[in-house]
Amino acid sequence: MIRRTGSALIALALADPAPAQRTDENAVREAEDGFGRSVGNESVGIYASGEVCGFSANDAGNARVEGLYFDRAGGITDVIVRGSTVRLGLTAFGYPFPAPTGIVDTELRRTGADAVLSLRLSSGEYLGPDLVAETAIPVSEKFGLNLGFGLFDDQYVSGASARFVSYGGVARWRPADSVELAGFFARYDYGDEEQSPTLYTGGSFLPPKVERRLFYGQQLAEWRGHSQNFGGIAKASLGGWGLAAGLFNSRFTRDDYASLYFDRIDRDGRGQLVVVSGEDQLSASTSGEVRVSRVFAAGATRHRLIVSARGRRKQSDYGGYDVVDLGPAMIGVPDPRPEPDRDYSELTEDRVRQTSLAIGYETCWPGVGELNLGLTRTDYRKAVAQPGRPLERRRGKPWLWNAALAVTPTDRLTLYGATTRGLEESGTAPGNAANRNEALPALRTRQQEIGLRYAFPGGIRLLSALFDIRKPYFEIDSHDGIYRIFGTVIHRGAEFSLSGAPLPGLDVVAGAVLLQPRVTGQAVDEGRLGTRPIGRTGLLIDLSADYRLPGLPQASVDLRFLHEGRRTARADNSLDIPARTTIDIGARYRATIGNAPATLRLQIRNIANVFGWRVFGGGGFAPVQGRRVLASLTADF
Numbered sequence: 144m145i146r147r148t149g150s151a152l153i154a155l156a157l158a159d160p161a162p163a164q165r166t167d168e169n170a171v172r173e174a175e176d177g178f179g180r181s182v183g184n185e186s187v188g189i190y191a192s193g194e195v196c197g198f199s200a201n202d203a204g205n206a207r208v209e210g211l212y213f214d215r216a217g218g219i220t221d222v223i224v225r226g227s228t229v230r231l232g233l234t235a236f237g238y239p240f241p242a243p244t245g246i247v248d249t250e251l252r253r254t255g256a257d258a259v260l261s262l263r264l265s266s267g268e269y270l271g272p273d274l275v276a277e278t279a280i281p282v283s284e285k286f287g288l289n290l291g292f293g294l295f296d297d298q299y300v301s302g303a304s305a306r307f308v309s310y311g312g313v314a315r316w317r318p319a320d321s322v323e324l325a326g327f328f329a330r331y332d333y334g335d336e337e338q339s340p341t342l343y344t345g346g347s348f349l350p351p352k353v354e355r356r357l358f359y360g361q362q363l364a365e366w367r368g369h370s371q372n373f374g375g376i377a378k379a380s381l382g383g384w385g386l387a388a389g390l391f392n393s394r395f396t397r398d399d400y401a402s403l404y405f406d407r408i409d410r411d412g413r414g415q416l417v418v419v420s421g422e423d424q425l426s427a428s429t430s431g432e433v434r435v436s437r438v439f440a441a442g443a444t445r446h447r448l449i450v451s452a453r454g455r456r457k458q459s460d461y462g463g464y465d466v467v468d469l470g471p472a473m474i475g476v477p478d479p480r481p482e483p484d485r486d487y488s489e490l491t492e493d494r495v496r497q498t499s500l501a502i503g504y505e506t507c508w509p510g511v512g513e514l515n516l517g518l519t520r521t522d523y524r525k526a527v528a529q530p531g532r533p534l535e536r537r538r539g540k541p542w543l544w545n546a547a548l549a550v551t552p553t554d555r556l557t558l559y560g561a562t563t564r565g566l567e568e569s570g571t572a573p574g575n576a577a578n579r580n581e582a583l584p585a586l587r588t589r590q591q592e593i594g595l596r597y598a599f600p601g602g603i604r605l606l607s608a609l610f611d612i613r614k615p616y617f618e619i620d621s622h623d624g625i626y627r628i629f630g631t632v633i634h635r636g637a638e639f640s641l642s643g644a645p646l647p648g649l650d651v652v653a654g655a656v657l658l659q660p661r662v663t664g665q666a667v668d669e670g671r672l673g674t675r676p677i678g679r680t681g682l683l684i685d686l687s688a689d690y691r692l693p694g695l696p697q698a699s700v701d702l703r704f705l706h707e708g709r710r711t712a713r714a715d716n717s718l719d720i721p722a723r724t725t726i727d728i729g730a731r732y733r734a735t736i737g738n739a740p741a742t743l744r745l746q747i748r749n750i751a752n753v754f755g756w757r758v759f760g761g762g763g764f765a766p767v768q769g770r771r772v773l774a775s776l777t778a779d780f
Contacts (some may be wrong), residue, residue, distance in 0.1 A: 164779040165261040165277065166733065166742040170226075171701060176606050177654025178245070179229030180363040184221065184265070187687040187703070189638070190229045195245035196612055197634050197660060197679050198231070203244040203567050203588065208375060209325075210238065210248060211387060214430035214455040217370030217395030220331045222275060222291030223311040225250045232594050232608045232638075233549060233559055239434065239449050240501045240517045242565030243590035243612050251313045251327055254279040254287030265775035266716035268768070269356065273775075275309075289313040293331075300768045301339030302358030305366075308332045308569045317569035317604060328373040336366040338402045341763040342474060345407035345414070347717035349756060353412075353475035356768040361469075363482045364403045364418055368396040374431075385436040392428035394696040404763065405474055416472035420485055421464045430455035449503035449517075459493035461494040462529070489530035495568070496524045499543075512550035512557075519543040521566055523585050537584055541566055569617065574759065575623030584628075588614045603643035611635050616662050616676060618714045619761050626761075630664015632676050648691035648699075655684045660711075673716025678758050682722075684707030697734065701746075703727040712758045723767070739763035741778040748773065 170187045173179035179188035179195075190196075200206060205217045230238060231245030238246050254710040259279050286343040293309040311329030311563030318324070339360050342350045353359070367716040401420035408414035434451040467483040501519035525537040547561035569583040578706050594608030616632035620627070636658035646648050660679035666672040691699040712718040729746035752770035759765070 165777045166740045166779050171687045172650045174652045175198035176369050177652045182226040189685045198244040200247045203242045205246045207248040211389035212432040212453045213776050214428040216393040216426040216428045219372045220309040220329045222293045222309050223329050225252045239503050243588045252289040254281045260780040263777040271296040285317045287315045302356045303339045305336035323378050325376040330371040332369045334367045338364040339405040342405050351412040359477045361639035364401040367399045370395045383438045388433045389430035392429050397424040412474045416469040426462040428457040443509045447505040451501040453499040457495040460490045462491040463488045492528040493525045498522050515547040517545040555598045557596045563590045572626035576626035579696045586615045606640040629666040633661045635659045650689045653686045675711040680708040680710045699731045701729045725749045739778050739780045742777045745775045
């Protein structure tokens with residue numbers, strides 16, 4: 144049967160709290176499928192980064208905090224986050240009113256029956272030390288408190304570094320068994336975050352290979368600011384009625400901002416070094432949802448009516464940049480330059496107000512299937528005030544809908560089909576475009592999919608789907624450098640997940656996506672744009688396994704295999720990044736420090752030190768992570 148139906152999300156939130164111990168965290172063993180699961184500081188799955196089927200779930204309006212709508216401007220620090228899960232297809236049943244592209248749901252930490260102080264000392268990436276302290280305090284049977292603090296000295300593949308201070312807390316109160324109230328605060332402050340250069344070549348070729356961990360940026364290019372999130376959640380199940388409400392505030396600032404890029408790099412690695420700097424950059428959003436549901440039973444069949452109101456008010460202050468050409472420079476070669484004079488102009492003020500009223504219906508027939516329907520009326524308003532230009536306003540009031548049907552012809556097999564329409568924020572033009580930071584219109588999006596789930600004997604689960612997602616496509620026009628809509632990007636593909644424990648002590652999570660990304664429109668017909676969008680790959684395979692050694696249950700070994708097919712690197716499709724495969728290996732050893740359980744974790748990532756490039760929108764390049772050794776010691780006192 145469908146794993147999450149009807150009021151299951153509220154019931155899950157009101158169930159007995161999960162343990163707070165960090166020593167037990169293991170993403171492979173906790174993952175239900177191969178699509179995406181993050182636990183603590185580890186992630187598995189093909190969509191664990193939040194990029195689902197080649198698109199951003201957050202941009203699509205599919206970010207959630209414990210099942211409730213959340214417009215994220217800045218990331219929530221993991222000192223209060225237990226983990227996150229990517230939900231799509233069948234695993235998204237029970238999440239009302241999804242938009243195209245899968246849901247990413249964040250789970251905050253909870254207290255258990257006993258007070259726990261968890262400490263983690265980690266080497267971090269490239270031996271940058273991290274220290275995290277988290278305490279779970281069950282103040283009473285009805286009230287629990289989680290507090291977290293972290294110090295991070297991050298080291299990056301480019302040789303750049305940054306310092307972060309992270310802190311926050313979660314409070315939960317259960318005045319009755321069927322009611323839970325929660326509040327949280329989370330913030331991290333960052334400073335001296337050195338920026339590695341983005342590389343733009345002058346033709347259809349990749350940049351020359353650079354030495355990783357050799358910093359060839361500039362000390363004048365650093366970021367300083369903070370990310371802050373806070374909010375409240377209320378959930379209740381009262382007879383056949385269900386209530387879920389959340390109100391959140393999210394903000395991300397760049398108080399001082401400077402980034403570097405190399406432009407028109409030749410085959411020898413020489414190009415023009417450019418610094419783009421600004422100050423007081425801000426993205427902040429207040430968002431929330433109130434959802435009321437009513438469950439009716441007719442024999443074994445359950446019906447659920449849902450009424451939801453969502454809203455967000457987003458403020459973005461950006462632009463006013465100072466752009467300085469620092470002259471010719473060679474990539475991969477340290478070459479400090481003097482601080483240039485900077486002259487900032489006025490900021491662009493971007494304001495978005497969006498409200499959505501929705502009604503939904505769900506019905507579940509045990510042993511037969513489930514039907515989910517939703518209709519949403521959205522009012523979207525955007526006002527952009529750019530210095531020296533008239534106020535620009537955009538408004539849309541579209542009807543959006545979603546429908547999904549699942550049937551269970553056998554106890555082991557579930558078949559489903561779904562269709563969804565959405566409205567998606569498109570942000571601003573990138574920094575290297577001629578219309579840098581210009582506000583872009585909201586996008587109409589749609590998705591169709593069919594799929595199945597099959598439970599093999601022995602507990603192995605197969606999830607598979609065929610999907611078709613369509614959105615307007617933006618790219619930089621090679622004729623005039625303007626970032627504009629060129630047509631429609633279509634992502635057709637198939638995704639697969641296998642998960643379970645095929646042998647005693649062995650947990651396996653595997654995911655794969657076969658993608659056929661295509662761009663259509665006048666620019667393609669005229670030959671100004673290729674048919675494949677930048678940055679997409681046609682094949683992604685992610686396999687993770689964790690094995691507890693027989694006769695030594697306190698020890699386990701793990702492996703991750705990641706294969707990425709070739710990626711399109713230029714808008715005209717004249718260049719691809721070659722396919723690459725990386726392998727991570729690791730081990731855990733569980734022991735005690737006094738009476739406290741402890742876990743020693745060792746891992747080698749990209750063990751073969753495979754070199755490759757990442758590509759961004761607009762065709763910028765940066766090297767992928769090289770081989771690095773991570774070690775951590777976690778203890779629960």
